[in-house]
Amino acid sequence: MSSGEDRLFAAPRDPLLKFTFDEHVAGVFRDMIERSVPGYATTLSMIGVLAARYGRPGSICYDLGCSLGAATLAMHRHLKSGDISIVAVDNSLAMIERAAKLDTGKRDVRWLCRDIRDVPIERASVVVLNFTLQFLNPADRGRLLKKIFSGLLPGGILVLSEKIKFADEQENARQIDWYHAFKAANGYSEMEIAQKRNALEDVLIPETPETHHRRLAEAGFASSHVWFQCFNFISIIAEKADAELG
Numbered sequence: 360m361s362s363g364e365d366r367l368f369a370a371p372r373d374p375l376l377k378f379t380f381d382e383h384v385a386g387v388f389r390d391m392i393e394r395s396v397p398g399y400a401t402t403l404s405m406i407g408v409l410a411a412r413y414g415r416p417g418s419i420c421y422d423l424g425c426s427l428g429a430a431t432l433a434m435h436r437h438l439k440s441g442d443i444s445i446v447a448v449d450n451s452l453a454m455i456e457r458a459a460k461l462d463t464g465k466r467d468v469r470w471l472c473r474d475i476r477d478v479p480i481e482r483a484s485v486v487v488l489n490f491t492l493q494f495l496n497p498a499d500r501g502r503l504l505k506k507i508f509s510g511l512l513p514g515g516i517l518v519l520s521e522k523i524k525f526a527d528e529q530e531n532a533r534q535i536d537w538y539h540a541f542k543a544a545n546g547y548s549e550m551e552i553a554q555k556r557n558a559l560e561d562v563l564i565p566e567t568p569e570t571h572h573r574r575l576a577e578a579g580f581a582s583s584h585v586w587f588q589c590f591n592f593i594s595i596i597a598e599k600a601d602a603e604l605g
């Protein structure tokens with residue numbers, strides 16, 4: 360997966376258009392996400408670990424909002440059985456065209472250029488939303504989680520990674536400040552940080568961890584646990600109770 364360097368917001372942009380996952384973004388996406396999401400590499404490694412732990416023969420793993428397919432590749436490499444297929448979905452053609460070139464051996468991997476709200480989920484053992492739910496209209500998020508819950512086999516999991524906000528304003532400001540320090544340390548200028556932030560306004564809509572846990576419970580998940588946090592980024596594992604274990 361080669362990637363150019365992300366300099367998309369380095370020069371002043373006027374007008375500053377809203378952020379979209381177009382050809383330009385797809386071309387630099389790997390560099391962009393690695394320098395913009397603290398712990399991104401860790402989320403991918405653990406998605407591999409969790410796929411090995413929860414992936415069941417005969418089931419399907421889903422990578423919803425797969426971008427260049429990094430989580431799909433992590434699952435493919437760690438799944439213990441060849442008899443587990445992967446469905447990877449993204450509504451950006453520029454992303455899917457690149458992702459579909461990944462080498463996933465003999466595994467049945469379907470790359471779908473679709474809206475994740477329209478894709479059926481069935482016989483799922485692992486569903487991954489790695490920094491994708493945040494781009495959906497909040498009004499649609501509950502319905503998607505309910506669909507995922509229904510499509511999961513008992514004992515299956517959802518991995519939900521998100522940029523978050525904090526209910527306490529001071530806490531929120533502090534965490535964002537630390538996050539911007541992380542971006543600056545990764546070579547982004549003040550202008551790049553400010554322009555990207557503005558372009559993402561109303562496109563990436565973060566919510567509090569409490570909202571995520573409540574929505575997961577409403578969707579049917581008996582438990583949801585934060586397994587990772589770095590500044591204002593978290594990842595949650597939500598498990599569908601195994602009928603046999605109760």
Ligand code: GEK
Pocket residue numbers: 380392423424425426427428429430448449450451454473474475476488489490491494495
């Ligand atoms: C990774 N998971 O590398 N339907 C389908 N795709 C969507 C939708 C939608 N409604 N909305 C947004 N996307 C990846 C990283 S990036 C995260 C995920 C980020 C897609 C969008 O096209 C983009 O590729 C992805 O979700 C979000 O592990 O850029 O911060």
